[in-house]
Amino acid sequence: QTVVTQEPSLTVSPGGTVTLTCASSSGAVTSGHFPNWFQQKPGQAPRALIYSTDNKHSWTPARFSGSLLGGKAALTLSGVQPEDEADYYCLLYYGSGQGVFGGGTKLTVL
Amino acid sequence: QVQLQESGPGLVKPSQTLSLTCTVSGGSLTSGDFYWSWIRQPAGKGLEWIGRISTRGRTNYSPSPSLKSRVSISVDTSRNQFSLKLSSVTAADTAVYYCATLGANDFWGQGTLVTVSS
Numbered sequence: 001q002t003v004v005t006q007e008p009s010l011t012v013s014p015g016g017t018v019t020l021t022c023a024s025s026s027g028a029v030t031s032g033h034f035p036n037w038f039q040q041k042p043g044q045a046p047r048a049l050i051y052s053t054d055n056k057h058s059w060t061p062a063r064f065s066g067s068l069l070g071g072k073a074a075l076t077l078s079g080v081q082p083e084d085e086a087d088y089y090c091l092l093y094y095g096s097g098q099g100v101f102g103g104g105t106k107l108t109v110l
Numbered sequence: 111q112v113q114l115q116e117s118g119p120g121l122v123k124p125s126q127t128l129s130l131t132c133t134v135s136g137g138s139l140t141s142g143d144f145y146w147s148w149i150r151q152p153a154g155k156g157l158e159w160i161g162r163i164s165t166r167g168r169t170n171y172s173p174s175p176s177l178k179s180r181v182s183i184s185v186d187t188s189r190n191q192f193s194l195k196l197s198s199v200t201a202a203d204t205a206v207y208y209c210a211t212l213g214a215n216d217f218w219g220q221g222t223l224v225t226v227s228s
Contacts, residue, residue: 001173036212038157045208046149046157048216057216089157091212097170099147099159099212 002026004092006102011110012080020105021072022090028071033092035073037066040087040104049088050075077107085109112137114209114219122203122226128196132209132219139190140165146192147212148183150205151221158205162212163192176202199226 003025012018022035029035037050048057050066053073063079073090090102118130132146139146147162161171163183171181182195196203204226210218 001175034213040157045218045221047218048212051213051216055214087156091157091159094173097145097162098173099162099170100172100174101149101157101159104156 002094002100004090004100004102006088006090006105008103009106009108011108012077014080014082014109016080017076017078018080018107019069020075020077020088020090020107021069022074022092022102023072024092026094029068029073029092031068033073033094035066035068036091037064037073037075038089038091039084040089046089080109082109112211112215112217114211114217116207116209116219116222118222118224120223120225122199122224123228124200124226125198128194128199128203128224128226130194130207130209130222130224131191132193134190134192139185139192140187142215144211144215145213146183146185147210148194149208149210150203151208152202152205160194160196160207201226 005023031053034052038046040046049060054066065076067074088105113135115133122128145162148160150158161183163169180197185192206221208221
């Protein structure tokens with residue numbers, strides 16, 4: 001069974017830059033995995049930030065960007081704001097369309 | 111704007127079948143190139159992708175051993191709804207269940223808590 005791995009936790013200072021990554025146990029992550037990134041705040045449903053590697057939704061703040069980096073999917077936050085403190089999840093698709101979420105990254109802004 | 115709303119029993123007994131429905135409003139279940147998905151989240155834990163069905167009725171299910179062969183997703187176009195059935199449930203299936211579309215068109219329901227307990 002494929003496992004998708006994210007950093008369990010990261011800490012960043014306000015105004016700083018942080019990169020969250022998403023790795024696949026089956027090998028390098030490519031655009032063919034259609035990486036999605038989601039943000040979830042306590043008590044709320046997740047909300048998508050990025051789809052298909054680097055595409056933003058209309059509501060995605062400009063400081064969020066998606067990419068492929070060193071065989072992983074990556075979500076970079078530039079100019080972090082206090083309201084960015086949340087859990088972040090990546091989602092990859094395999095084969096004919098089976099999805100697997102990563103375990104999530106708890107981002108602390110401190 | 112598409113809106114999704116989950117509904118179904120909040121309490122299911124062990125070994126029974128969990129059945130949830132997602133009602134779609136503000137858009138047709140059969141229009142566009144959507145995938146209608148189910149995701150769950152146990153309390154304090156991460157998201158788990160359960161499966162999806164396309165507007166053309168094609169299904170994909172999670173390969174996870176915890177779900178494999180127990181999941182069925184279907185659509186009722188006359189009611190603009192899609193449904194999840196999870197058989198032989200145990201306490202490990204206790205979670206908040208979300209219906210959603212994912213990808214370029216991303217909409218989520220608010221989620222519904224399903225508890226498996228006798």
